[in-house]
Amino acid sequence: MRTVLLALLLATQACPAPAQEALKGSAFEALVQGRTLTYGAKGQPPRGYERYYSDRRVTWAEPDGTCMEGRWYPKGPQICFSYDGEPDPFCFLYYHDGDSILSTNPDGSEPETSTDAPLDVANFGCAWLGV
Template sequence: MTTGRVLRGGALCAALLPGWASAQTMITPEAFLDAAVGKTLTFYEIRSGGLVGTEQFLNRRMSVWREEGQGCVYGQITTPNGQLCFLYDNDPDGIPVCWWPFLHEGRLMVRLASFVDSEIQEVRSMTDRGLDCPNAPLS
């Protein structure tokens, strides 16, 4: 088993936004992807603190998502209107799930881009380790 480097707090924010401040700062999907591509990020729900899942960013157009105890699901990434959107292979309605990435008090967060649900997730780790998912698409 290989151990990846983990970026936390200030190091993660500095990688995303040089000169970052502790206040909430929206970041572009492109800046988020600049930091995330080739990495695996772990997401936690901010209110409960519970693990939501882990996502490996294979490239700027494709990721693989895995919830705890479940299999891998591949997703297509798009960035319309300042949002970071994912359309996963197992999504029955064909509608992407979109997020607004931002920094808050030195922590990387994503907020669901929906006015109905204000779910916020925190990225607690960013590593070089992959998810070891079978049949990873090549492009």
């Protein structure tokens, strides 16, 4: 009997928890509106910063000073970004994880962690929308 109970206990611990559901548009909006987030893989320099405004407007800033204005919108389980001057949207899956927001490409590659950007992010030269 003990062997059966031990086997059941070990089996339940070995199985991963059900996959977390991607954030829907309204939940994503509630988390990001009014914030500036740093995007990058853990342990790597930031890939960029995104400022989120009302009406789903955004400004993307790269560390080299490149800035793009655009909008985000939900598309199924994905959150997509359409930037001025870019022919195609960029779509990601987002997950809430404590103080961070995790994002991945829809194929599961390139996971990134997003946290609040440092206060000196304005040094990247963007004329932030709404400021």
